[in-house]
Amino acid sequence: MTFDRLSRRNLLLGAAGLTAVSALSACGRAEAPVDESGRVRLRLAAGGPVTAAHGGFYQAIATGAYERRGLNVEILTGAAGADVPALLAASAVELAVGADSFAPMRLIADRAPVKAVAAFLQKDPVVLMARPDQPLETLSALRDRPILMSPADQAGFWNWLRTRFDLTADQARPGTPEDNLKALRDDPKAVLVGRLTAGD
Numbered sequence: 706m707t708f709d710r711l712s713r714r715n716l717l718l719g720a721a722g723l724t725a726v727s728a729l730s731a732c733g734r735a736e737a738p739v740d741e742s743g744r745v746r747l748r749l750a751a752g753g754p755v756t757a758a759h760g761g762f763y764q765a766i767a768t769g770a771y772e773r774r775g776l777n778v779e780i781l782t783g784a785a786g787a788d789v790p791a792l793l794a795a796s797a798v799e800l801a802v803g804a805d806s807f808a809p810m811r812l813i814a815d816r817a818p819v820k821a822v823a824a825f826l827q828k829d830p831v832v833l834m835a836r837p838d839q840p841l842e843t844l845s846a847l848r849d850r851p852i853l854m855s856p857a858d859q860a861g862f863w864n865w866l867r868t869r870f871d872l873t874a875d876q877a878r879p880g881t882p883e884d885n886l887k888a889l890r891d892d893p894k895a896v897l898v899g900r901l902t903a904g905d
Contacts, residue, residue, distance in 0.1 A: 737799070738799075740777045742777070743775070744772070744775050744776055744777040745775060745776050745777065746776075746777045746779070747776055747777070747778050747779070747799045747800055748778075748779050748781055748797075748798040748799055748800070749762060749778055749779065749780050749781065749798065749799070749800045749801070749802065750781050750789045750792045750793060750797075750798040750800070750801040750802070751780050751781065751782045751789075751802050752782070752783070752789035752801070752802060752803075754782060754783075755782050758802075758902055759780070759782075759802070762778070762780055762802075763780065765778070766778060766780070781798060789801045789802070789803065789808070790803070790808050790811065790812050790817070793812070793817070793819055794812060794815070794817035794818070794819060796818070800822075805829050805830075805831055805861055805862060805900075806824070806829050807860070807861025807862055807864075807865065808861060809821040810861075811860060811861060826902075830900050830901035830902045831858075831862050831898065831899075831900060831901075832898075832899050832900065832901050833847075833896050833897070833898060833899075834889070834896065834897040834899055835889075835895070835896045835897070836889070836893055836895075838893065839893065839894070841896070844866070844869075844870050845870055845871075847866070847870060847872060847876075847896060848870070848871070848872060848873075849876075849894075850876065850894045850895065850896050851876060851878045851888070851892060851894065851895045851896070852866070852872070852876045852877055852878060852895075852896050852898065853878045853880060853885040853888050853889060853895055853896065853897045853898065854877065854878065854879055854880075854885070854897075854898040855879065855880075855881075855882070855885075855898070856879040856880075858879070858898050859877055859879050862898060863877055863898070878895075885897055
């Protein structure tokens with residue numbers, strides 16, 4: 706990766722503003738792709754449907770901030786649960802926005818040709834939610850409770866939580882947001898993994 710390419714990527718992230726948790730960039734390509742106007746073409750995998758967390762990236766397109774810096778940015782979105790790290794590791798995109806700090810750590814552990822280039826929040830916005838009538842003063846109180854989560858959390862946050870607090874694999878209950886909210890409502894002992902910054 707050339708210094709010029711890395712500098713342009715940093716400009717891209719600066720123009721995007723403080724809108725997401727972490728950004729990763731794919732490494733290993735000899736040259737950055739260029740469009741017919743000579744602008745560096747960057748594909749940004751936002752993952753899932755558009756949310757408020759992506760607003761800064763779209764604002765930078767709308768105001769021409771990327772174009773003024775010689776960038777042609779395309780934001781790729783998709784269904785919830787899209788495998789953004791796989792797109793990045795396979796060099797299908799040049800940049801990706803991660804939902805938490807576990808995505809870059811997993812990719813680095815797997816020796817994927819990527820690097821973290823920005824952390825927009827100083828702390829991970831993962832939260833655990835339980836019904837108000839449940840006495841959960843410490844995370845050790847999670848033992849023997851169903852832990853509701855998105856499938857994406859199973860590979861990252863759940864592995865850390867399970868190992869750190871001696872939880873069991875059968876406590877994990879991956880599901881859709883709708884199914885998880887229903888389970889939280891129906892089961893008084895359930896705990897839901899969520900994001901403080903989620904707008905849905």
